[in-house]
Amino acid sequence: MRWQGVSEFVAVAEEGSFTAAADKLELSTAQVSRQISQLESRLGVKLLYRTTRTVTITQEGSVFYQHCRAVLDGLQHAENEVLNLQSKPQGKIKLTATVTYGEQVILPLINQFVHDYPDVEVEAYLTNKRVDIIEEGYDLAIRIGDLKDSTMMARKLSRRSNYVCASSDYINKFGAPHTLSELANHNCLLGTLDYWRFNVGDKEKSIKVSGSLRYNSGFGLAQAALQGIGIVQLPDYYTRTYLDSGQLVPLLEPFRIPEEGIWAVYPQNRFMSPKLRVLIDHFVANIE
Structure with a gap:
């Protein structure tokens, strides 16, 4: 209610005519006149003197006009700023990713992104804990595997x-397992879980394993496997280079679980900001 009639009054004060103001605002002359009359009633003052030929602003109207003009200018500036934000990538993005994948893949791509878009600021937090995107104020999370939160966009x-793999030295000394039951006879190097996942008859099965090492570091486990200490099960971004070079040998391939998705997950929002859209496009274009 407080804003009703303000734009109409400013337009009449500037145009000097109800008809011209109505044309500028694309309203009827009667509607402009009615809105200003209601505004004067709310304020309890006369803003305009009307005759059949002229419209003159009162002293009170002149004071009110100066303040209203400043307010409308401020609103226009605010609208332009918002539209500008929507037209090009700028501002801050807060994201999270797992530690190793973030270090090896995501952070190098962010470095390239902020070089190309200097008006964007990125804050990245790497953790293997599953954070609450909404509660902790993240714009984006890089998630691996099955997605459980159906309220998010992805x-x-x-x-x-x-891959389950081991070095040639280990295999030469202890042999290679050919069935899942044979893992009980091998030194299986563990991460944070007590089991490994396999595909058995098109269904995923968890097999409990044990060994002489437990690290919460995939890099550390890969290095232990390279030294012939035991067998590991690790994602390909830990092992790809070593598998390609033959330093590690893949094992139990018939039981390898299907490929898992790597996702950009973000809160549902009807209007995605340009900065987030362009960053996700950058990831899609550059991640193998």
């Missing part, structure tokens, strides 16, 4: 494979 960036 875009697939890539996929990963999990």
